[in-house]
Structures are given as structure tokens and as C-alpha cells.
Amino acid sequence: MxxxxxxxxxxxxxxxxxxxxxxxxxxxxxxxxxxxxxxxxxxxxxxxxxxxxxxxxxxxxxxxxxxxxxxxxxxxxxxxxxxxxxxxxxxxxxxxxxxxxxxxxxxxxxxxxxxxxxxxxxxxxxxxxxxxxxxxxxxxxxxxxxxxxxxxxxxxxxxxxxxxxxxxxxxxxxxxxxxxxxxxxxxxxxxxxxxQDDEVARGDVLPAWIGELPAGRPLVLATIGTALPMMAGREGGPPGDGPPVDPSGTLRALVDGLADLDCEAVVATGGLPVADGAPAPEHVHVLDWVPQPLLLSCADLLVTHGGYNSIREAVRTGTPMVVLPQFGDQEANADRVGELGLGRRSGPGDVTATCAAVLADGDVRAEVRRAQRAMLAxxxxxxxxxxxxxxxxx
The missing domain is CATH 3.40.50.2000 (Glycogen Phosphorylase B;)
Incomplete structure (x- = not known):
């Protein structure tokens, strides 16, 4: 030593x-x-x-x-x-x-x-x-x-x-x-x-109701990460070269897009409200926070803002990705996910179609598993x- x-x-x-x-x-x-x-x-x-x-x-x-x-x-x-x-x-x-x-x-x-x-x-x-x-x-x-x-x-x-x-x-x-x-x-x-560490936070457990979700449908986790909730309410939002981000609007796009997908979905909001306040359908479960690495270990798809932590955690668990970038390096990360065959980029209006396409894409699943094996080595x-x-x- x-x-x-x-x-x-x-x-x-x-x-x-x-x-x-x-x-x-x-x-x-x-x-x-x-x-x-x-x-x-x-x-x-x-x-x-x-x-x-x-x-x-x-x-x-x-x-x-x-x-x-x-x-x-x-x-x-x-x-x-x-x-x-x-x-x-x-x-x-x-x-x-x-x-x-x-x-x-x-x-x-x-x-x-x-x-x-x-x-x-x-x-x-x-x-x-x-x-x-x-x-x-x-x-x-x-x-x-x-x-x-x-x-x-x-x-x-x-x-x-x-x-x-x-x-x-x-x-x-x-x-x-x-x-x-x-x-x-x-x-x-x-x-x-x-x-990648599979348990950055020690002692996390999933809510018991997640264990009771129907197992015959794909499980999708959607999240906007930690930076956007921190930026919420800050004048001008994050610095960048595009229009100001709208975290609550992004959450609305996620909930609406997953509403039309045949799946069980968990949407982690980071404590932010979903725009318009319309209720989510029964198969879309909206909550403030979920232990992401733990849930990814049993998820079929991650819908992510493209944060680098989330990308590494998805590769660690062999989980395909749909990336809805918001600002900063997330734009380049979304493109790189597509280049590597680990998932696809989506816009706010394309969530349903992009998720359905990735869930049905055996090549994406195979490439994510290939990356996972390389990480485990x-x-x-x-x-x-x-x-x-x-x-x-x-």
C-alpha cells in the first residue's frame, strides 16, 4: 500500500x-x-x-x-x-x-x-x-x-x-x-x-411500487438531470447559443410523448413542475427523484437530457438511450450517442416516435451491450x- x-x-x-x-x-x-x-x-x-x-x-x-x-x-x-x-x-x-x-x-x-x-x-x-x-x-x-x-x-x-x-x-x-x-x-x-461505479450513492432502494409494475411492457426512465433544476428560475437560464431552455416545457414533452407509448414510464422531474399541470396517464409515473443507476439496471430505455453522468450510467447497465439535449455539452453528447449507435437524438415533438424506434432497434441494443461489456472489462x-x-x- x-x-x-x-x-x-x-x-x-x-x-x-x-x-x-x-x-x-x-x-x-x-x-x-x-x-x-x-x-x-x-x-x-x-x-x-x-x-x-x-x-x-x-x-x-x-x-x-x-x-x-x-x-x-x-x-x-x-x-x-x-x-x-x-x-x-x-x-x-x-x-x-x-x-x-x-x-x-x-x-x-x-x-x-x-x-x-x-x-x-x-x-x-x-x-x-x-x-x-x-x-x-x-x-x-x-x-x-x-x-x-x-x-x-x-x-x-x-x-x-x-x-x-x-x-x-x-x-x-x-x-x-x-x-x-x-x-x-x-x-x-x-x-x-x-x-463506472454502479452505486455512487450508497444504500439507495427503489420505491416498492416499481417492483409491482407490469413486467410485460418495456420500462422507460426519463430524466432531465440535476443542472436544469438548479437553473430553473435563474434569470436567463444557462448560457448558450440557442433559445432559453424551458425545463417545465421539456418535462411536458416527455410526459406527453411517453403517454402515447406502449410502456411503463418513470419521469424524474428534479422537483420541477410539469408545464400546464395536466395529469399524466396511468402508465406514466411522475416523481421528483428516483435512484437512477438502480432503476437503469432494470430499464429498457433511458430518455435523457444528454448529461455525461447519465450516459456513462446507461452504458454501465446496457440501456439504450433517446437524447433530448437542452444546453451546453449535451448537444454534442446527443450527436455522439447517435454516432456510436447507442441510441438516437430526439426533439420535443418526436419523443413517441423516437422512443418506439429505439425500443424496436436490435442494432442499438446490441451496440449498447457491446459497449457495456467493454466497460465491464x-x-x-x-x-x-x-x-x-x-x-x-x-
């Missing part, structure tokens, strides 16, 4: 970002290493059992600083414009300053960061210690060239470096998909791949603990 090391985990964004870091933080702690998690206060509950330093600003703060910058741009911004501002804009220098006291107390030997969290990278470069990125949807699109200028600017503000795009993944990055099913954009460094996340601490002192 490696000598105990001190690890700082840095997280921002939505709960899905935190849950992508959690299995690796847990593996490090189980191997006897000291792990302190720096995150926004709103994400602290994800890391029960860890020492949590609520030092990171919430993503809402980043979005607030982003909107004036977007207003100065000519033409509609796309994600390649938004990502450097959102994840490496001036607010990130403030996040580094907030992290410094945490690092002074811990004296970390390694930084494990959320894949789009760059304050941890800058702090690690400042202190000359290795840093590694956890799985992340946005991180799959974040290549060195995309954030090079922004990282140079932030490191100059902080008196560090210079830190450049070449430093983004120079110590490595982590993923939980097999290399042949990568969602990484061109230029993003290859990842160390581990098997990967080493477990527990192995990552030794791989990560091996970087210390190199």
Missing part, C-alpha cells in the same frame, strides 16, 4: 459534477489517504463523510459574471466561446484566492479536480503538485487550445506560471467509458479509463487510488 498522501478535491458546477468526483475521492479515502473536498456550500451534502471546505464559489456566480461578457460579443455565442469564459474567466482567479487558505492548512500533494474546474489546476501549478481531472461532460470538449488564452490571463493575474493550455491534462485525466466509446473532442488528451475505480498517488513526487 502506498504511503498516506494528502489530496485536495476541487469541485464546482451542479451535483452531477460532484458525483463524478465522489467515487475517486472515496477510493482514495478507502486506501488510507487524507481527502479534503473544496466545493460550493450547496454541493457539500454530496460528500458526506469527508472534510468539506465550502470555499468554492457557486456556478451561479460564474454565470452572473459571464452574461455581461457575452453581451459584448458580436453575434450569437457558441460553446467554444462560452466555455473559456465560464470555466476560466476572471472569477476563477477569485476561486484560487479562496482555495489558498484551504491549501495552506492541508498542504496537498495532489489535486483531484472536477473536469471543468480550473481553479484547482491553477492552484496545483502554483504549488508545483500534480493535478488530474475527473470525468466531465464539459471537460470532454475542453482541449488545450480552447482555454489557452484564458489560462494565461488568469495565471498572469495570480502571478503564477505562466499556466497554458498545454498544462490542462499534463498529469492525466480520468474517464469511465472505454476508449473506443470516448466522447472527447479532438485535441483532448487520452484518459485513464475505469469502470475496465479496472474498477478503486484501482485509480494507486494510479493517482503514484503521481506524487514525480
Amino acid at each position: 502506498a504511503a498516506p498522501r494528502r489530496i485536495l478535491a476541487t469541485v464546482t458546477g451542479s451535483p452531477s459534477h460532484a458525483r463524478a468526483v465522489l467515487p475517486f475521492a472515496r477510493a482514495l479515502a478507502a486506501a488510507g489517504h487524507e481527502v479534503v473536498v473544496a466545493c460550493p456550500e450547496e454541493l457539500g451534502d454530496v460528500f458526506t463523510g469527508f472534510e468539506v471546505a465550502p470555499a468554492m464559489p457557486p456556478m451561479a456566480a460564474a454565470v452572473a459574471t459571464l452574461r455581461p461578457a457575452l453581451a459584448e460579443l458580436a453575434g450569437p455565442p457558441d460553446m467554444d466561446v462560452i466555455m473559456p469564459l465560464l470555466f476560466a474567466g476572471p472569477h476563477v482567479a477569485d476561486a484560487v484566492r479562496a482555495l489558498r487558505p484551504v491549501a495552506d492548512r492541508l498542504a496537498p500533494e495532489l489535486v483531484l479536480r472536477d473536469g471543468t474546474e480550473l481553479a484547482g489546476l491553477l492552484l496545483a501549478e502554483e504549488r508545483g503538485i500534480p493535478h488530474v481531472a475527473a470525468p466531465s461532460g464539459g471537460g470532454q470538449r475542453m482541449g488545450p487550445a480552447l482555454v489557452d488564452d484564458a489560462l494565461r490571463a488568469r495565471s498572469a493575474e495570480l502571478g503564477v506560471g505562466p499556466v497554458t493550455g498545454a498544462d490542462l491534462h499534463r498529469h492525466g485525466r480520468l474517464d469511465c467509458l472505454p476508449p473506443g466509446w470516448s466522447f472527447a473532442a479532438e485535441g483532448v488528451a487520452p484518459a485513464w479509463s475505469y469502470r 475496465l479496472p474498477p475505480v478503486a484501482v485509480a487510488a494507486d494510479d493517482l498517488v503514484a503521481l506524487v513526487g514525480t
Whole structure:
């Protein structure tokens, strides 16, 4: 066993970002290493059992600083414009300053960061210690060239470096998909791949009534993830190059589309209302939350917003997908799901037809099972603990 090391985990964004870091933080702690998690206060509950330093600003703060910058741009911004501002804009220098006291107390030997969290990278470069990125949807699109200028600017503000795009993944990055099913954009460094954890949240159980659903019909899970509920009610919604998203309208499209499908459906709303308030039919079960990885283990189809956590969980359970993207990396993820043969993209008005087509498509089922077998052949996340601490002192 490696000598105990001190690890700082840095997280921002939505709960899905935190849950992508959690299995690796847990593996490090189980191997006897000291792990302190720096995150926004709103994400602290994800890391029960860890020492949590609520030092990171919430993503809402980043979005607030982003909107004036977007207003100065000519033409509609796309994600390649938004990502450097959102994840490496001036607010990130403030996040580094907030992290410094945490690092002074811990004296970390390694930084494990959320894949789009760059304050941890800058702090690690400042202190000359290795840093590694956890799985992340946005991180799959974040290549060195995309954030090079922004990282140079932030490191100059902080008196560090210079830190450049070449430093983004120079110590490595982590993923939980097999290399042949990568969602990484061109230029993003290859990842160390581990098997997706099948129980990120410990002790979850399905509601008893799910066990009583008719077994002769396909079971469909539909969900909009965690970021959209966080964005609900926030002025302007998430930043992006398309029209503002409408989470309640998306839920309405899911309920209406599944109403006309011969299935048993579970729609997880994240606590948001379904637009118009019309009741769902008897075979469409609407609830705030369901333990998604557990239900996917017995589902025939996942209708998803295209979040990267959900995609990995569907591959882990061999579940075909219909993707109804909302914003950000979800657009590219939806296209990649189709390219890989793991499912199909849908629009709000095409939910019924797309779901029916995927449920009837044996080629999709076969390809998802092929990806699942490749994932099951990967080493477990527990192995990552030794791989990560091996970087210390190199």
C-alpha cells in the first residue's frame, strides 16, 4: 500500500459534477489517504463523510459574471466561446484566492479536480503538485487550445506560471467509458479509463411500487438531470447559443410523448413542475427523484437530457438511450450517442416516435451491450487510488 498522501478535491458546477468526483475521492479515502473536498456550500451534502471546505464559489456566480461578457460579443455565442469564459474567466482567479487558505492548512500533494474546474489546476501549478481531472461532460470538449488564452490571463493575474493550455491534462485525466466509446473532442488528451461505479450513492432502494409494475411492457426512465433544476428560475437560464431552455416545457414533452407509448414510464422531474399541470396517464409515473443507476439496471430505455453522468450510467447497465439535449455539452453528447449507435437524438415533438424506434432497434441494443461489456472489462475505480498517488513526487 502506498504511503498516506494528502489530496485536495476541487469541485464546482451542479451535483452531477460532484458525483463524478465522489467515487475517486472515496477510493482514495478507502486506501488510507487524507481527502479534503473544496466545493460550493450547496454541493457539500454530496460528500458526506469527508472534510468539506465550502470555499468554492457557486456556478451561479460564474454565470452572473459571464452574461455581461457575452453581451459584448458580436453575434450569437457558441460553446467554444462560452466555455473559456465560464470555466476560466476572471472569477476563477477569485476561486484560487479562496482555495489558498484551504491549501495552506492541508498542504496537498495532489489535486483531484472536477473536469471543468480550473481553479484547482491553477492552484496545483502554483504549488508545483500534480493535478488530474475527473470525468466531465464539459471537460470532454475542453482541449488545450480552447482555454489557452484564458489560462494565461488568469495565471498572469495570480502571478503564477505562466499556466497554458498545454498544462490542462499534463498529469492525466480520468474517464469511465472505454476508449473506443470516448466522447472527447479532438485535441483532448487520452484518459485513464475505469469502470463506472454502479452505486455512487450508497444504500439507495427503489420505491416498492416499481417492483409491482407490469413486467410485460418495456420500462422507460426519463430524466432531465440535476443542472436544469438548479437553473430553473435563474434569470436567463444557462448560457448558450440557442433559445432559453424551458425545463417545465421539456418535462411536458416527455410526459406527453411517453403517454402515447406502449410502456411503463418513470419521469424524474428534479422537483420541477410539469408545464400546464395536466395529469399524466396511468402508465406514466411522475416523481421528483428516483435512484437512477438502480432503476437503469432494470430499464429498457433511458430518455435523457444528454448529461455525461447519465450516459456513462446507461452504458454501465446496457440501456439504450433517446437524447433530448437542452444546453451546453449535451448537444454534442446527443450527436455522439447517435454516432456510436447507442441510441438516437430526439426533439420535443418526436419523443413517441423516437422512443418506439429505439425500443424496436436490435442494432442499438446490441451496440449498447457491446459497449457495456467493454466497460465491464475496465479496472474498477478503486484501482485509480494507486494510479493517482503514484503521481506524487514525480
